[in-house]
Amino acid sequence: MHPSTRTSSLWRPWTPITQQAGSLRIVEALGNRVRDVEGNWYLDGISGVLNASCGHGHPRLIEAATRQLQQLVHYDPMVSSHDPAETLAARLAELLPGDLNETVLLNSGSEATEAALRIALQYWRNIGEHRDRVITFEAAYHGTTFLSQQLSKLPFTVSEWTPPFPIEHVALPAAPRELRTEEGADALIAAFARALEAGPPAAAVMVEPLLGLGGCVVLPAGFLARLRELCDRHGALLILDEVFCGFGRTGRMFGFEHEGITPDLVTLSKGISGGYVPLAAVTVTSRIKETFVREPVAQGLRYGHTTGGHAVASAVGNTVLDVMADEKLVENAAAQGNALLEGLRKLGTNPLITDVRGLGLVVAIEADTPESAAAIAEASARAGVMTRAERGVIRIAPPLTLTDDDTAEAVAKISGAVDVALARR
Numbered sequence: 023m024h025p026s027t028r029t030s031s032l033w034r035p036w037t038p039i040t041q042q043a044g045s046l047r048i049v050e051a052l053g054n055r056v057r058d059v060e061g062n063w064y065l066d067g068i069s070g071v072l073n074a075s076c077g078h079g080h081p082r083l084i085e086a087a088t089r090q091l092q093q094l095v096h097y098d099p100m101v102s103s104h105d106p107a108e109t110l111a112a113r114l115a116e117l118l119p120g121d122l123n124e125t126v127l128l129n130s131g132s133e134a135t136e137a138a139l140r141i142a143l144q145y146w147r148n149i150g151e152h153r154d155r156v157i158t159f160e161a162a163y164h165g166t167t168f169l170s171q172q173l174s175k176l177p178f179t180v181s182e183w184t185p186p187f188p189i190e191h192v193a194l195p196a197a198p199r200e201l202r203t204e205e206g207a208d209a210l211i212a213a214f215a216r217a218l219e220a221g222p223p224a225a226a227v228m229v230e231p232l233l234g235l236g237g238c239v240v241l242p243a244g245f246l247a248r249l250r251e252l253c254d255r256h257g258a259l260l261i262l263d264e265v266f267c268g269f270g271r272t273g274r275m276f277g278f279e280h281e282g283i284t285p286d287l288v289t290l291s292k293g294i295s296g297g298y299v300p301l302a303a304v305t306v307t308s309r310i311k312e313t314f315v316r317e318p319v320a321q322g323l324r325y326g327h328t329t330g331g332h333a334v335a336s337a338v339g340n341t342v343l344d345v346m347a348d349e350k351l352v353e354n355a356a357a358q359g360n361a362l363l364e365g366l367r368k369l370g371t372n373p374l375i376t377d378v379r380g381l382g383l384v385v386a387i388e389a390d391t392p393e394s395a396a397a398i399a400e401a402s403a404r405a406g407v408m409t410r411a412e413r414g415v416i417r418i419a420p421p422l423t424l425t426d427d428d429t430a431e432a433v434a435k436i437s438g439a440v441d442v443a444l445a446r447r
């Protein structure tokens with residue numbers, strides 16, 4: 023966008039090396055806006071890394087981090103507990119339904135996936151059943167570590183190495199826009215039923231409430247509730263990946279609340295710290311944790327990181343929950359999300375656009391080609407709204423602090439960007 027010839031020693035992930043030189047450089051962020059090195063301000067339509075749910079530079083989050091840095095940065099979790107982590111785990115137990123009461127704190131969504139799978143597979147060993155088959159979506163994205171990449175068959179994560187246990191990937195039976203019909207929902211649940219019935223009993227089914235990196239696919243209403251029933255019928259654990267959807271993103275505190283279900287394990291990250299510090303969690307039911315009390319796993323969970331449950335991160339996480347409640351961010355995400363989707367839905371008649379979908383403050387505009395999507399995202403950034411184009415889909419997931427004026431600006435500028443891309447064609 024703002025080319026420069028400067029070279030860099032920094033190797034940025036997920037970005038072609040040939041595109042790294044001369045790319046955009048963001049130097050400042052405040053509220054719902056970010057500024058680049060050239061002095062241009064943008065409405066942040068992607069919340070930093072889809073995680074700045076409370077907006078940027080929030081004084082209460084900065085104050086919480088500063089206060090905790092001054093008091094206690096962190097302490098060895100094998101030697102001592104500390105208040106910020108204890109409080110966060112207790113508050114998550116309050117927020118989450120059923121007996122989802124037991125939380126392991128980590129640093130990233132991928133680590134939460136790792137921990138969730140270790141716990142789920144070990145659970146079956148603990149109760150004396152040998153189950154290790156895991157079922158996911160082909161278009162899932164559960165993270166970037168060696169193991170979590172195996173849970174996806176997206177072209178950019180596909181692994182050349184053999185997974186350590188059998189993984190079954192379920193393909194979407196129809197295009198995203200066709201899934202939102204009754205037939206689409208039936209076909210999708212039938213595909214999961216077949217995966218559960220074929221082969222040895224499954225240990226777990228792991229899904230996102232909305233397929234984020236897999237094309238921002240809004241799953242049909244009722245799907246998660248029917249999946250919960252299927253898992254119960256087959257005795258499989260249901261792991262919900264709320265890394266992207268959790269903490270208000272979809273207009274509810276957690277994505278699975280739209281369906282009134284309770285998973286057995288839930289992974290959390292991104293919005294949990296508003297993106298201010300690395301933080302993630304996996305919360306499991308007490309029924310699962312109780313099986314770790316007995317031998318041979320009486321030493322507990324054999325998984326953890328030096329900075330897992332970091333005191334500063336936990337203190338920020340606790341204040342995120344306060345900010346979300348005080349500023350009514352979940353309600354705002356639902357209201358602004360509806361307005362954004364309604365405003366952008368009109369693009370559905372544009373020849374470049376094949377679908378406009380969304381849930382809460384996640385809106386996806388599907389273009390006819392990846393090139394069209396890239397052209398629209400670029401025109402949108404030039405107009406002052408940051409979005410993210412991935413394989414033909416433009417994703418918009420602004421901070422949950424979006425105002426009416428911001429929403430109107432996003433609709434006008436993104437619509438204008440589609441016109442610009444069409445005119446250039």
Ligand SMILES: Cc1ncc(COP(=O)(O)O)c(C=O)c1O
Nearest residue numbers: 130131132163164165234265266
């Ligand atoms: C649904 C989902 N799960 C897991 C992850 C991995 O999280 P992280 O990048 O923090 O490892 C992501 C990241 O985008 C995600 O969107």
